Amino acid sequence: MLALFILTGFLIMGCVWLHHRIDKRIPLGVTVLLYPLLGTILSVYAIVTKQIFNQQINWIPALGVNFSFRLDSLSLIFFTLISFIGVLVVLYSIFYLSTHENLPKFYSFLLLFMIAMYGVVLSTNTIILYVFWELTSISSFLLISFWYKKKAAQQGALKSFLITVFGGMMMLLGFIALYVLTGSNDITQIAALLKGRDQSTLYYFAMGAIMLGALTKSAQFPFHIWLPDAMEAPTPVSAYLHSATMVKAGIYLLLRFMPVFSGEPVFQWVLIIDGLMTMLIGSLFAVRQSDLKGLLAYSTISQLGMIVSMIGLAAFESNDVTFRALIVLALTAALLHIINHGLFKAALFMGAGIVDHAAHTRDLNKLGGLRKAMPITFTVMTIAALSMAGIPFLNGFLSKEMFLTVLVDLRGLDVKIVWLLVAVGVIASIGTFVYSLIAIIRTFLGEQTIEIEEGESKGILLSPVILAFLVVLLFFIPNFLLFSLIEPALHQVLDFDPTDYVTPIHAWHGFNLPLYLTILIIVLGTLIVWSGVYKKLFPKYKEMPLNRIYKYTLRSVDVISHNLIRRIMTDRLNHYLMFLFGVIIVATLPISLTVMLSVYPAFEMSDISFYMLILTAFIVIASLVLLKVQSRMTATVLVGAIGYGTSMVYILMYAPDLALTQFVIETITTVLFLSCFYHLPNLEKENKSRINRIVSLIIALSMTLLVVSMMIISQSTELFDSITEYYKKAYDLTGGKNIVNAILGDFRAFDTMLEGVVLMITGLGIYSLIRRKVGAKHERK
Known part of the structure; x- marks a missing residue:
């Protein structure tokens, strides 16, 4: 069923x-709307029935690579976000994009991205997950450009x-390392196989x-610099990829591999420190933006840092029982904020698109005073921005309050630098409040x-109005999300x-430290x-130092x-061969050194x-003479003689x-x-x-x-089992009683015939070109 959904x-x-x-x-977006709408229906069905769907299609079972x-x-949770936000984004794009745009291409790219995101959150095989992961990068490249x-x-x-x-390639290396450790590409099996084992260096490499x-x-941080520049994409793309879907793929990956890496101090503290640092940097740079979408981009970076x-x-x-309440509260807050952020950030991006659509600029230095001209957009963006700021009576307040509670609760668990973490979280939250108001x-x-x-058209306002309504509604019914999804x-x-x-989840916990920090x-x-x-x-x-480093690296x-x-x-064939052989020699140097150090036993001649x-x-002798001749004809005869001599060697070796x-x-x-x-003329002396x-x-x-060295290794190492058993079954497998004749007849003869055909075609083509050139010269004379 799930594979059929992907194929749909x-x-x-x-x-x-x-x-x-x-x-x-009929607007083209109506056809596209069917896919996320189908995903939304499947999400609702799964939530109501609490059913788990599984499907496996074998592909390369020997290597553990299956769909x-x-x-x-x-x-x-992520499937629902992709589907529901997808419906609203496609609906929004119908009214946002001009009919003069290449809409089939745009919607094809958008559908490709949806398929890739669905594949990422549904795949349990690491290799298939990687394929869909890189497909999100390819499709986002097409959408941004x-x-x-x-x-x-x-x-x-x-x-x-x-x-x-680059991150995806590193992730693939991590997946391969886990496969080497466990012999499995299934995420659930990997977690079970690694549980309770003493971890090796390869395990920590895979983690990193x-x-x-x-x-x-x-x-x-420090990889966040790509997101602000991605705001050049059409607004529907920003509202979808850079608020609710693509940027959440990394969050999903961390959560999916928590059973594998949870409890490791490296995993834990890298996420805590890098997340808070990203939250702080994103908020500080957001307040300096003059582009409305640029401000929202840095705000997304900041919010993602908080989730991480x-x-x-x-x-x-988790073996330490004293930490379990904190673990559950922190994870609940993270999952709740994933949902909250997807809703209010999509509404903000859509509102920014409406402003850009109406004013033909996103420059905050030029904008201002649009509340009367665009009252509904003003209302929607105000609700969404205040939710992002963590103001009461909006859904963002709940997850922000839980975030502060988790930081404060670290005091009772003998966690070092707790007040530094609280201070960074509070300063970053102040920055969040500031850039939310600035927007x-x-x-x-x-x-x-x-x-x-x-002005504001009713069609383009429909999606952001629905999102703003949900931002308010979820403040009053957060426990619906808690018990049905979280x-x-x-x-x-x-x-x-x-x-x-x-x-x-309650909005009011009395007068306590998290409330005082919020005030x-x-x-x-x-x-x-x-x-x-x-x-x-x-x-x-005017730009981040990391951007300058990125540009310098590219240059x-x-x-x-x-x-x-x-x-x-250099247009010299011998130079090309020298470079080719040089690379081969360097790449295979360990093999040659291993043989020279006599690791492999000597073989009998x-x-x-x-x-x-x-x-x-x-x-x-023919090879040495070949080095000195200048006649092409003589050189060709000598090369042929060497080849015929090699053929005679094969005969003497019973081949x-x-x-x-x-x-x-x-x-x-x-x-x-x-x-x-x-x-052709004779060869010139070099x-x-x-x-x-x-x-x-x-x-x-x-x-x-x-x-x-390769000959010695091939004589001294058995990489495969003996093929003697196949000789015994020669008649059943090939229909021939002589296994050698069967191989020659079924494989080598046909292969040699095709090789000869290819060489004949190539040779005739070269001969025809030369004859044509010679004939043209005679005609000119």
Whole structure:
């Protein structure tokens, strides 16, 4: 069923192009709407029935690579967000995008991204998860660069692609390391197999690599620089990818692998420290933005940092019973804020798109006073922004209060630097409050300084109004989310029963330290906005230092690659061969050194006959003479002689099949080369420098050593079981009583025939070109 759901997305993608060609009266987005709507129906069904869906389609069972899909309580949260926000984003895009845009291409890219995100949250096989993971990077690249004529869109797409694909490759290395440790690619089996084992260096490498993949995708410090530049994408893309889906993929990965890495101090403290640092950096840079979408981008970075830090706070060792209440509270807060953030941030991005649509600018220096011209947008964005700021009576207040409670509760658990963590969390929350107010004040309050060409259409307002309504509603019914979505996910992630530690969510807990911190955040944040002191932050920096490092790195790589290619591309075949063999020698140096150090036992050599010595001497003499001749015809004859001599060696070594193959190939190539080289001038004597000759000699000797080493290894190592058993079953398997004849008839003969055909076609093509060139010269004369 789940595989069919994934395939349905590709089917609808094809229907998009048919719809565009057949009927242009119905908006194209209506067809696209069917896919996330189907996902929403499946989500509701799963929530109501509490059913877990599993499906596995074998692909490469020998390597443990199968299409394994599972919709459980954890993936259901993300599946629901992808589907529900997807419905609203597609509905919003119908009214936002102009009909003059290439809509089939846009919706195809959007559907491809939806399919990839569904694949990420449904896959339980690490290799299949990686395939969908990189597909999200590819599809997001296509969406960010949709307006590809804008240079900023090209650069933003490239930056996001390079950083997220780098993280994905590191994640793949982590998956491979886990496979080496456990022999399984199934995430559930990996967690069970690693439980209780003494962990090795490879385990910690896998942990670091997978964390790196998650942190790059979720825009955590120092990899967060791709997200602000990705705002060049159309607003529906920003509202979908960069609030509720793609940036949450890394969050999902951390939660999915919590049973594998939870309890490890490295995993726990990296997430706590990096999450809080990202939250602080995102909030500080958000207040300095003059682009409305840029401000929202940094706010997303800050909010994701808060979620990551809460996951880290939930990663304490669960065997210590004193930590269990804190673990459950932190994880509950993280899952609740994932949902809350998806709702209010999508509403904010949609509101920013409506402002841009009407005012044709996102520059906060030009905007202002739009509350009267755009009252509904003003209301929607105010509700969403205040929810992000953590104001009471909105859903964001609940998860922000739980975040502060977790930080404060660390005091009773003998956790060091607890007050430093609380201080960073409070300062970052003040920054959150400040940039939330700035987004509203600088856009809607004050005197109107820009003329609005287009008003608020009802269609484009529908999606953000629904989101704003849910932001208010979920404040009053948070326990619906707790018991229908969050608590089942807690059972999925944690390795103990959290039932006794789950408590209903309440907005009022009395007068306590978290409440006092909330009041402090609101008061200080209001004073900072009212005084305008935030305008003095970072006055010297127009871009982040990390952006300059990124640009310098790209320029350096470009210069190095340009110089390297210029040195390599000399239009000389012998130079190309030298570079090729040099790379092979360096790459296989460990093999040669291993043999030279006599790790492999010496193998016994068979007796060498008199005829073998004569043939060897003949081949060596022909090779030495070949180095000195300047006639192409003579060189071709000598090469053929060496090949025929090798064929005779095969005969003496009782390998008639190889001898016949060599005879056929040598005959064809010698005849073709003689026919072609007849029309070419003789070889010119090369004036090589002494260094060039020495390098050539070293490469030749090294390749000889490599070939000898491979021969020794192949004689001394058995990588596979003996094939003797297949001889006994030769008649049943091949229909032939002689296994050698069967192999020659079924495989080698057919293979050799095709090789000969390819060489004949190539040779005839070269001969025809040469004859044509010679004929043209005669005609001109």
